[in-house]
Amino acid sequence: MKDRLDGHTLLIGLMADPIRHSLSPTMHNSAFAKLGLNYAYLVFEIDNEKLTGAVDAIRTLEMRGSNVSMPNKQKVLPLLDKLDPAAELIGAVNTIVNDHGVLTGYTTDxxxxxxxxxxxxxxxxxxxxxxxxxxxxxxxxxxxxxxxxxxxxxxxxxxxxxxxxxxxxxxxxxxxxxxxxxxxxxxxxxxxxxxxxxxxxxxxxxxxxxxxxxxxxxxxxxxxxxxxxxxxxxxxxxxxxxxxxxxxxxxxxxxxxGLEMMLEQGAAAFNLWTGAKMPVDYIRKLLF
Missing domain, CATH: 3.40.50.720 (NAD(P)-binding Rossmann-like Domain)
Known part of the structure; x- marks a missing residue:
C-alpha cells in the first residue's frame, strides 16, 4: 500500500452509520492495487446529521466520489447536482461520482x-x-x-x-x-x-x-x-x-x-469511478 499511494492518489469514500464492519475497503483497495490504479477507499461514519458537510467535503477535497449506505441513501438526493435516470426512478443513491465539482448520484444495488x-x-x-x-x-x-x-x-x-x-x-x-x-x-x-x-x-x-x-x-x-x-x-x-x-x-x-450483491454493486460503482472493470473473480476469492 505504501508503494502505491502518493501525492496524486485520489480518495473515494463510503459514508454510512454503522459502517466499520464493511468489506468495501478490502474489495476496492484490492482491486485498485491489482489493476495499478492510483485510488484509495476509506470508510467514514456519517449519519443524516453529518451528511451535508460530508457531501460538501467531496467537492472541497476533490474526492473522486463516494459510496452511500444506510441511513443516507435517500437523504443524499437533494445534496447532489444530478441523478442518473435509474437513481431518479428508484429515489435512492448508493454511488456518487465527482466530475470536477459536479456530483452525480447513481444506484447500483x-x-x-x-x-x-x-x-x-x-x-x-x-x-x-x-x-x-x-x-x-x-x-x-x-x-x-x-x-x-x-x-x-x-x-x-x-x-x-x-x-x-x-x-x-x-x-x-x-x-x-x-x-x-x-x-x-x-x-x-x-x-x-x-x-x-x-x-x-x-x-x-x-x-x-x-x-x-x-x-x-x-x-x-x-x-x-x-x-x-x-x-x-x-x-x-x-x-x-x-x-x-x-x-x-x-x-x-x-x-x-448480501456478499455477492455487495461484490456486484461494488463492481458497477468501481467502473463508474475508474472506467475500468473490477477483477471480480480475483476479489471474490479474497472476500469469500
Missing part, C-alpha cells in the same frame, strides 16, 4: 442483486417476489427486479418514516413497469406468511440481522419456507444471519447473504 442471482444460475423473471423493506436497498432491488421482468412483488414495510417511500415505490412499479406490486404493513403476519408461501423468492432488505440486531429475524418459523424457493438476506455481517439459519432449518436449497 438493484443491479448487484439481480447479477448475484444470475451468477448462481437463477432466473426470477416472470416469477413472484416477497420483499421486506423499502429503504434505499429495498427500493433499488424492487424496482430493478420489476424492470428486469419479475411478474409480481409483495412489499412489506413498517408504517414509519419509510412508509411514504414504500407507497411511492409501489406506485412507481405499477405505473412504470409491467410488474404488479402490492404494499402491506409488516404487522400483517398472516398476509406476510401467505405471500412468502406463493413466492419464488423472499428477500429481506432491512437492517434486521445486522448489528445491533444480530439475533433477530422477521421470519422465525421454518414452516414459512419451501425447499424449492430462494431466501435472500442482504445483510452480510454476520456471514450467516438469523434469517439464513431459519431458511437452512427449512431445507431451503438457495440461501444467500
Amino acid at each position: 438493484g443491479i448487484g442483486f439481480m447479477q448475484s442471482l444470475a451468477n448462481a444460475g437463477l432466473d426470477i423473471r416472470g416469477e413472484k417476489m416477497t420483499l421486506a423493506g423499502a429503504g434505499g436497498a429495498g427500493t433499488a432491488i424492487g424496482i430493478q427486479a420489476a424492470l428486469d421482468g419479475v411478474k409480481e412483488i409483495s412489499i412489506f414495510n413498517r408504517h414509519d418514516q419509510t412508509w411514504k417511500n414504500a407507497q411511492r415505490m409501489t406506485a412507481t412499479i405499477n405505473q412504470k413497469t409491467d410488474c404488479h406490486a402490492v404494499l402491506f404493513e409488516i404487522t400483517e403476519q398472516n398476509a406476510f406468511k401467505q405471500e412468502i408461501a406463493s413466492s419464488m423468492i423472499y428477500c429481506d432488505a432491512t437492517g434486521v440481522g445486522m448489528k445491533p440486531l444480530e439475533d433477530k429475524t422477521l421470519v422465525s418459523d421454518p414452516a414459512w419456507f419451501r425447499k424449492d424457493m430462494i431466501v435472500y438476506d442482504t445483510v452480510y455481517a454476520p456471514r450467516v444471519t438469523k434469517l439464513m439459519t431459519v431458511a437452512h432449518a427449512a431445507g431451503v436449497k438457495h440461501v444467500f447473504n
Whole structure:
C-alpha cells in the first residue's frame, strides 16, 4: 500500500452509520492495487446529521466520489447536482461520482442483486417476489427486479418514516413497469406468511440481522419456507444471519447473504469511478 499511494492518489469514500464492519475497503483497495490504479477507499461514519458537510467535503477535497449506505441513501438526493435516470426512478443513491465539482448520484444495488442471482444460475423473471423493506436497498432491488421482468412483488414495510417511500415505490412499479406490486404493513403476519408461501423468492432488505440486531429475524418459523424457493438476506455481517439459519432449518436449497450483491454493486460503482472493470473473480476469492 505504501508503494502505491502518493501525492496524486485520489480518495473515494463510503459514508454510512454503522459502517466499520464493511468489506468495501478490502474489495476496492484490492482491486485498485491489482489493476495499478492510483485510488484509495476509506470508510467514514456519517449519519443524516453529518451528511451535508460530508457531501460538501467531496467537492472541497476533490474526492473522486463516494459510496452511500444506510441511513443516507435517500437523504443524499437533494445534496447532489444530478441523478442518473435509474437513481431518479428508484429515489435512492448508493454511488456518487465527482466530475470536477459536479456530483452525480447513481444506484447500483438493484443491479448487484439481480447479477448475484444470475451468477448462481437463477432466473426470477416472470416469477413472484416477497420483499421486506423499502429503504434505499429495498427500493433499488424492487424496482430493478420489476424492470428486469419479475411478474409480481409483495412489499412489506413498517408504517414509519419509510412508509411514504414504500407507497411511492409501489406506485412507481405499477405505473412504470409491467410488474404488479402490492404494499402491506409488516404487522400483517398472516398476509406476510401467505405471500412468502406463493413466492419464488423472499428477500429481506432491512437492517434486521445486522448489528445491533444480530439475533433477530422477521421470519422465525421454518414452516414459512419451501425447499424449492430462494431466501435472500442482504445483510452480510454476520456471514450467516438469523434469517439464513431459519431458511437452512427449512431445507431451503438457495440461501444467500448480501456478499455477492455487495461484490456486484461494488463492481458497477468501481467502473463508474475508474472506467475500468473490477477483477471480480480475483476479489471474490479474497472476500469469500
